[in-house]
Amino acid sequence: MIRGLCFFLIGVAAIQVAGWVGLPKALYVTKAQPFEYRHKTHAEKSGSAECDGCHTLGADGVFAGLPKTESCAACHTEPQGKSAAEATLVSSYVKTEKETPWLVYARQPANVRFSHAIHTKRAKLACERCHGKHGESDTLRPYQENRISGYSRDIWGRSISRWKRVANEGMKMDDCEGCHKQQGFDTGCLSCHR
Amino acid sequence: MKPTRRDVLALGGGAVASVFFTPIPWKLLDDASIWTQNWSWIPQPVKGPVEWKESACALCPASCGLRVKMAGGYAVGLSGKDGALCALGYGAHQMNWHPQRLTVVRHNGQPSTWAAAEAAFQKACAEGPVAIVDGRPGRGASQVYRQFAEKTPGALYAVIRTPEEEALRPVAAIAGVPVERLGYDLENTKLVLSLSAPLLEGWGGPQRVQRLWPAMQIIQAEAELSRTGTCAARRVQIKPGSEAMLAMALAHALLDEKLATGPRPAMSLAEAAALAGVELDEVKGLARTLAAQRPSVVISARPEPAVAALNVLLGAVGAEGGIVARNGAPAPAKSMDELPGTLRAALLDSTVPWDRRPAGAQEVFRFAAWRGGDEQGWMLPAPGFLEEATDNPATGARAEALLKPPAGVKTTVAFLGGELPAAQPVESAIVPLTCKLAAWPSAAPNGQDGRTAAWTAAWTPAVLAPLATKLHQESKLMPAGGGRRQA
Numbered sequence: 001m002i003r004g005l006c007f008f009l010i011g012v013a014a015i016q017v018a019g020w021v022g023l024p025k026a027l028y029v030t031k032a033q034p035f036e037y038r039h040k041t042h043a044e045k046s047g048s049a050e051c052d053g054c055h056t057l058g059a060d061g062v063f064a065g066l067p068k069t070e071s072c073a074a075c076h077t078e079p080q081g082k083s084a085a086e087a088t089l090v091s092s093y094v095k096t097e098k099e100t101p102w103l104v105y106a107r108q109p110a111n112v113r114f115s116h117a118i119h120t121k122r123a124k125l126a127c128e129r130c131h132g133k134h135g136e137s138d139t140l141r142p143y144q145e146n147r148i149s150g151y152s153r154d155i156w157g158r159s160i161s162r163w164k165r166v167a168n169e170g171m172k173m174d175d176c177e178g179c180h181k182q183q184g185f186d187t188g189c190l191s192c193h194r
Numbered sequence: 195m196k197p198t199r200r201d202v203l204a205l206g207g208g209a210v211a212s213v214f215f216t217p218i219p220w221k222l223l224d225d226a227s228i229w230t231q232n233w234s235w236i237p238q239p240v241k242g243p244v245e246w247k248e249s250a251c252a253l254c255p256a257s258c259g260l261r262v263k264m265a266g267g268y269a270v271g272l273s274g275k276d277g278a279l280c281a282l283g284y285g286a287h288q289m290n291w292h293p294q295r296l297t298v299v300r301h302n303g304q305p306s307t308w309a310a311a312e313a314a315f316q317k318a319c320a321e322g323p324v325a326i327v328d329g330r331p332g333r334g335a336s337q338v339y340r341q342f343a344e345k346t347p348g349a350l351y352a353v354i355r356t357p358e359e360e361a362l363r364p365v366a367a368i369a370g371v372p373v374e375r376l377g378y379d380l381e382n383t384k385l386v387l388s389l390s391a392p393l394l395e396g397w398g399g400p401q402r403v404q405r406l407w408p409a410m411q412i413i414q415a416e417a418e419l420s421r422t423g424t425c426a427a428r429r430v431q432i433k434p435g436s437e438a439m440l441a442m443a444l445a446h447a448l449l450d451e452k453l454a455t456g457p458r459p460a461m462s463l464a465e466a467a468a469l470a471g472v473e474l475d476e477v478k479g480l481a482r483t484l485a486a487q488r489p490s491v492v493i494s495a496r497p498e499p500a501v502a503a504l505n506v507l508l509g510a511v512g513a514e515g516g517i518v519a520r521n522g523a524p525a526p527a528k529s530m531d532e533l534p535g536t537l538r539a540a541l542l543d544s545t546v547p548w549d550r551r552p553a554g555a556q557e558v559f560r561f562a563a564w565r566g567g568d569e570q571g572w573m574l575p576a577p578g579f580l581e582e583a584t585d586n587p588a589t590g591a592r593a594e595a596l597l598k599p600p601a602g603v604k605t606t607v608a609f610l611g612g613e614l615p616a617a618q619p620v621e622s623a624i625v626p627l628t629c630k631l632a633a634w635p636s637a638a639p640n641g642q643d644g645r646t647a648a649w650t651a652a653w654t655p656a657v658l659a660p661l662a663t664k665l666h667q668e669s670k671l672m673p674a675g676g677g678r679r680q681a
Contacts, residue, residue: 004204007197011208019216027221062244109231110238148225150232156224160217 024160028144028153034092034100035085040138051127051135052120061117066102069093103143105154106131106171113194123183132168237291240266248275249593250584251283255330255356256400257586258283262596269580269597280400290578290597294565297602300573308604311559311572315609318539318557322348325533325552326610329354329545331374332524332587335605338612339543340525352530354546358398360529361391361494364502365517369629372526375519378491379624382515385411385487387444387480389437389494389501394422411487413480415440415472430480433471438500440470440477441492445504445634447481454485454507459500459634484508489515499635512627522622524587543606544576561606575603583614 043049054071056064073094079086093100108114119125127135134141144153156162157170164170173192180187213219232238244265251258259275260283269287272279299306301314318324324346326339331353343351359373366373378398380386383406386393393403393412403410407425414426417434432440439461446463448454459466467477484490491510494501502511510516533540535554542551544561551558558571563578576582581599585592607614 004200007201007204008208008211011205011210012212013208014205015209015213015218016216019213019218023216023218023221027225064244109228111231146225148222149228151228156221160221 020160027147029147030142030144031103033103033140033143035088036083037085037140038138039135043135049135055127057117057120061115061121063116066100066104069097069099072100103145103152105134105141105143105152107151108155108171109151111193113192123185128168129179130168130171132166239270240268244270247596249580249596250586250591251279251286252579252584253280253282253286254400255587256402257584260593262287262580264596267598286579287597289564290581292564295578295600296562296565296573296575297600298575299602300565300569302571303569306572308574308602311574312609314557314572315539315541315559318559319346319349321538323350323534323537324348325350325352325530325537325540325555327352327354327530327540327542327546327550327552328527329543329547329550330585330587331527333585334583334592334614334616335543335585335607336524336587337615338607338610340527342610342612350533351527352533352552353524353527354550355529355531357495360497361501362517363497364499364635365505365511365629367499368502368506368631368635369511369519369627371519371627374524374526375521376517377520378493379489379515379518380406380410380491383410383489383491384515385413385484385490387413387415387484387490387492388422388426389440389492389498390416390420391493391495392420392422393493394425395420413483430472430476433469436470437494437496438498439466440472441494441498441500441504442466442634443470443472443477444481444484444492445500445507447478448485448504448507451478451481451485453481454509456507456631457634459503489513491516503631503635506629506631511629517627518624519627520622520624541606541610561609563603574606574609577603577605 042054046053054067056067058064072089076086076089076094079090089100092098119130120127145151146153146156155171157164157172157175159165159169162170162174176192244263247262247264249260249262251260258277258279260279261273261275262269263271263273272284272287274283299308299311301310315324326343326349328336328339328351330336340351343349355373358378362376363373366376369376380398380403391397393414394407397403408427412422412426413428413430414420414423415430415432415437416423417432417436419429423429430440442459442461443463443466445454445456445459446466449456449458450463461469463477464474467474470477472480484492485508488508489510490508492501492504492508505511505517508516512518530550530552533552537552537555539557539559540552540555542558542560544563546560548562548567551560559574560567560571561574561576563576563581565573577595577599578597580596581603582595582605583592584595605614
């Protein structure tokens with residue numbers, strides 16, 4: 001009886017370790033960004049610490065997303081230093097006029113529609129509310145891709161349990177709904193889904 | 195210690211019992227559901243820089259201006275350039291992905307090839323006569339069709355006339371101008387007397403009348419209540435098919451009241467009013483309203499010479515707010531309905547509606563972007579929405595193709611070996627039109643004179659209504675007890 005109970009508890013323990021420790025390690029693969037990028041340095045050199053200095057909203061409210069290579073080319077027609085990242089930017093993207101294939105931490109599935117204009121202009125939410133202190137970082141975080149869904153780990157959140165250690169952790173529908181409920185804004189399915 | 199079978203079962207039992215307290219099933223279920231959205235065969239919008247381009251909608255003659263949201267070379271959203279779009283217009287870019295999209299030549303419902311279609315068409319041209327039918331004349335492509343018809347022996351160019359154009363044919367006959375040059379100047383009209391014309395139901399181009407109404411007053415004379423009738427400022431009940439009778443009665447009333455000058459119809463006022471089923475006082479009141487509310491115009495659903503003559507008496511032909519002539523209109527062309535019944539073949543442009551084809555054509559070559567209809571003859575895959583240069587015949591403006599058509603698609607212009615001419619702005623302006631009524635027209639367009647039409651109008655309700663009632667009463671669907679369900 002005791003022996004059976006021991007094996008039962010061993011089974012419980014093993015699966016708990018596999019689920020809470022092994023699964024995140026097995027599920028996510030770390031991928032490298034095309035080259036190193038420093039938000040902090042760019043904010044200091046450009047003299048603008050505001051996100052919308054580079055991540056602009058169009059006159060019609062459409063979010064431009066990541067800056068195009070032509071924006072980078074304004075300063076980086078020639079390497080601004082001897083770093084490998086600088087050489088990659090200039091030789092692979094600026095000179096060839098190709099867009100940088102950044103791995104986007106906040107990329108959502110195609111059936112999700114999100115308006116930055118409504119959230120930042122009308123609701124007056126700070127960018128950090130969802131993206132954290134990304135803009136103050138001196139280095140890009142490792143991009144961890146979910147092997148099954150293909151999206152960033154940031155969508156689920158860093159914690160596999162989804163217990164939020166910080167307010168901006170996670171970008172799943174539950175997170176949107178939680179914030180909307182907190183703010184008292186009810187939305188229907190088609191407000192965000194197409 | 196050697197593990198036994200019982201130990202393995204206990205270990206497994208512990209694992210299974212506690213797996214639901216780990217993220218394994220829940221996280222994997224969540225990821226698997228997202229994974230199913232990303233299967234390679236599920237179409238996904240292309241990711242790429244978003245840009246807005248301008249074009250024109252080609253779904254209907256209104257040619258609404260479009261703002262097209264493009265991502266990675268694909269259209270992902272549409273909005274109106276100068277206002278809203280219709281419900282179909284907002285989703286028109288999705289039509290190119292319809293499962294019934296035609297990308298392969300089909301002959302009598304079976305897949306075929308462009309080479310076979312071209313060979314069959316050349317053979318038909320050699321044997322002749324062949325008709326090229328244009329559903330929307332005045333475009334750049336229309337010029338190519340005309341040129342092909344001119345240089346090919348036995349080939350004819352024909353157009354699809356709208357009911358509005360057909361209704362103007364009697365006016366064109368009286369005024370001696372091609373019907374293509376005539377139009378209604380409704381933007382300056384104060385009052386319209388509609389004789390069964392569905393003015394608020396898509397008549398005269400989408401949204402045109404809706405935009406002008408209710409500032410433009412509508413009086414609807416009709417036999418059966420229509421949506422236009424319910425919205426009109428006033429509705430006059432007439433007998434079925436008696437629109438010409440009412441026009442003649444109104445002409446008499448205008449002349450009697452000295453509100454107009456000109457020839458009188460042969461039929462008397464009392465007789466015409468009786469056949470139309472309208473009281474004499476109401477006819478006279480209507481005539482006075484038409485004269486007082488000038489500029490006014492009378493519009494009929496069908497070509498009625500009596501209505502055309504009434505408009506001339508009213509002074510509506512050639513006057514502002516009435517029926518006007520313009521230059522820059524498409525060159526006169528034969529209507530598809532006027533084509534001979536001995537055609538060897540007919541080539542139908544993709545703008546020709548599915549239910550229209552020349553009567554008697556032995557072989558039909560129909561261009562279409564989507565499958566449909568009975569699929570008899572040749573079905574030739576045409577470019578879809580925004581996949582070919584879009585013409586606006588009213589302005590001559592042309593929007594270039596924004597989207598790349600799928601392989602296997604060809605334009606009618608390319609099939610005929612032509613090349614789309616450069617866009618040329620149309621200088622369209624209203625020109626003077628003088629029109630005088632020498633004598634009251636006696637023949638109706640269908641060959642009946644007024645009395646025959648009136649007789650038909652009279653016997654139709656007199657005979658058909660009792661007949662329908664009798665059929666209904668004898669129907670086995672009728673429950674016992676004279677139509678009332680027995681308790």
